[in-house]
Amino acid sequence: MKRTDVHHPIFDEVADLARTLGHAHRLVLLRHIADGELAVEQLTQLSGIALANTSQHLQHLKRAGLVQTRRDGKRVLYRLADGPIENVFAALRSLANHRREQIREFINDSISQPDRLENISREELVRRMRNDEVVLLDVRPQNEFATGHLPGAINIPADELEQRLAELPREKVVVAYCRGVQCVLSADALAILRARGWASRRFEGGLPEWAAAGLGVEGTNYESG
């Protein structure tokens, strides 16, 4: 009788879009791409996904209009397309968190609680830095660290952290940071640190928030970036 909106194309379009986001690998890739233009091989390194597989997922993302490409010499650089992509991701993540909180009301999962126990505000960070209560841990790659970092920060890229934990003092609170809210490196670092029993927090805003607040940055040429 009532042949309704099943046939309306918007549902198919939205579904396609959702399906494109429906694979962890593609989400991981998108996340990295959101941090800036990256070549395919860099993405394989960052994500640990096999080369051809990475390429396929990237093309899936491209077909869906979520990323765009340009060629630079022999490399193909992927960047985020225009449009409210981050909103979708944020909404999905927030919904996932909401569900997770409901399910795990009892369990104290340090990763899933993006709250006061995990994050440290810029204000609190500045105060505790003055009191020398914290150690800053920059978990970005070396080159990014060299360009600019928070004063006094130690640089241990996230993927080396597990091996180099010994370099971190036990007697202070470790505050990890990376490229900013959309970057998960510091969250990963926190998971590792907490698993190993370090007192640790995450400065979610990362370098961008710090610099935007007009606080000093150490490094070669952060201004030019």
Next chain:
Amino acid sequence: MKRTDVHHPIFDEVADLARTLGHAHRLVLLRHIADGELAVEQLTQLSGIALANTSQHLQHLKRAGLVQTRRDGKRVLYRLADGPIENVFAALRSLANHRREQIREFINDSISQPDRLENISREELVRRMRNDEVVLLDVRPQNEFATGHLPGAINIPADELEQRLAELPREKVVVAYCRGVQCVLSADALAILRARGWASRRFEGGLPEWAAAGLGVEGTNYESG
């Protein structure tokens, strides 16, 4: 050993969620459920999806935590679960629209190019009104509407349209009109409606053409205006 973010469970959870939204049938079902608690068979009627199939998709949604159920007699009623589900929906839809608009830029510029698929003639409008196939949408401000409007028209000023879309029926073609050819309100309205998947047309002549043709006008004192 490289502990990258591929292993971060949030990506899997978000991906699961996205995959659940990655099928037009489930989106259609969700959409209906969002309007209120509904039983399975009602949903099959509304959506046109086969019974067992509907049930399966509903259970998929339930597993994903997007809907909840309760029993009422022999029927099982589905309702939307708590949490920011609508946000995800809205974000996805808005992204889909964004892409669609980019594609459409080649095809036509909806405001400047009168397009027969978009505009409805007075003759066709009259005919379809007689058959009760259309809903008239007056997008002018309230006071103008009060003075005079097409018979049976609903009044939703253009700038409130986005918030009040729920007031419009899905099963009829929405015909938007405003002050006449030189007024862009109805064109804006059409953009919104079509972006959200409404079957919609524009009566470009608006109230002036209607009245000039000697057709009846509802309202307090159109003559005096």
Next chain:
DNA sequence: CAATCAATCAATCAATATGTTGAATGATTG
């Protein structure tokens, strides 16, 4: 131009997802 590098393509297999059918369950009605 041959060698090399980055990325994509093509082909395959395994794993999942979907739609359909008909049977089974759970609750209500007479």
Next chain:
DNA sequence: CAATCATTCAACATATTGATTGATTGATTG
């Protein structure tokens, strides 16, 4: 309790998706 109604389950056929491998294309380098 048998009959009925609403929903779910189970099983199957089919389609889609994902990972892997090796070949191929495009651009650069010497």
